[in-house]
Amino acid sequence: MNNETSEHSFNPITFKNSEILILGSFPSLESFEKSFYYAHPRNQFWKLLSGVTAYPINNRDQKMYLLKTAKIALWDMVQNCKRENSLDSSLEEIEVNDLASFLEEYSSIRKVAFTGRLAERLFKMHFDYLEIETVYLPSPSAAYAKMSFETKLENYKRLLVV
Numbered sequence: 750m751n752n753e754t755s756e757h758s759f760n761p762i763t764f765k766n767s768e769i770l771i772l773g774s775f776p777s778l779e780s781f782e783k784s785f786y787y788a789h790p791r792n793q794f795w796k797l798l799s800g801v802t803a804y805p806i807n808n809r810d811q812k813m814y815l816l817k818t819a820k821i822a823l824w825d826m827v828q829n830c831k832r833e834n835s836l837d838s839s840l841e842e843i844e845v846n847d848l849a850s851f852l853e854e855y856s857s858i859r860k861v862a863f864t865g866r867l868a869e870r871l872f873k874m875h876f877d878y879l880e881i882e883t884v885y886l887p888s889p890s891a892a893y894a895k896m897s898f899e900t901k902l903e904n905y906k907r908l909l910v911v
Contacts, residue, residue, distance in 0.1 A: 758846065759786060762813070763822035769860045769909060770852070771886070774867040775827040785809060786823050791891035793898060794864065800902045801909055821909075822858060824851070826868040848876050862886050862908060884908045 758775055773786070780788040787794035795806040804815040816823065828846040852858055860882045863869040869885055886908055887893065887901045896904075 758825040758828050759784075761822060761824035761851065762786070762816060763824070763855055763858075764817050764820070765855075765857070766820050767816075767822035767855055767858055768820040769862060770822045770824060770855075770858045771862045771864060772848075772868045772872065773823075773825045773863075774865045774871070775825050785812075787889065789891070792889050793891070793901065794889035796898070797889055797902055797905045801905050819909075820857075822855065824848075826871040843871070845871055845875050848872065849879060852879060852881065860884065864889055 759780075763770075776786065777789050777792070779790070780786060782788070795812055798804075798812075798815055798819070798821070799806045802815055802819045804818065805811045806815060815821075824846060826845055826848075828844050848861075852861075858881070861872065862884045863872065864886050865888055866885070869883070872883065887896050887904050889901070
């Protein structure tokens with residue numbers, strides 16, 4: 750993939766009763782290949798959510814069940830961009846998703862959680878006026894090795910409470 754390529758993010762995964770919206774920045778190249786959020790095999794996202802909820806995550810259906818049962822919605826801050834690789838630092842010409850309209854439509858969402866600093870920065874830059882609780886989750890990326898899986902899991906358990 751080169752810098753000339755423009756891509757679109759996935760549609761949000763949400764349910765009528767979702768209470769927490771987890772926002773990443775933009776899907777990895779591996780996620781695009783598999784057409785699903787957090788699909789890189791070394792990304793710890795699904796393992797962390799499984800640790801929080803005790804639900805299995807062996808396939809897409811189980812992951813969807815986990816999200817629905819845990820009242821979690823998933824989306825990304827970036828709708829469209831150019832990039833050279835999967836790193837957030839390579840994203841250019843960023844256009845953000847319309848989170849204000851999304852949160853208005855899904856009024857049951859009471860908390861927004863970010864899985865990356867870019868997502869958090871973009872939210873604050875564009876939607877800081879929204880009156881909703883926000884939290885930063887430690888990055889589930891394999892590239893973020895400063896924190897052990899166990900410590901990340903403790904943080905996810907504490908922060909993903911509505």
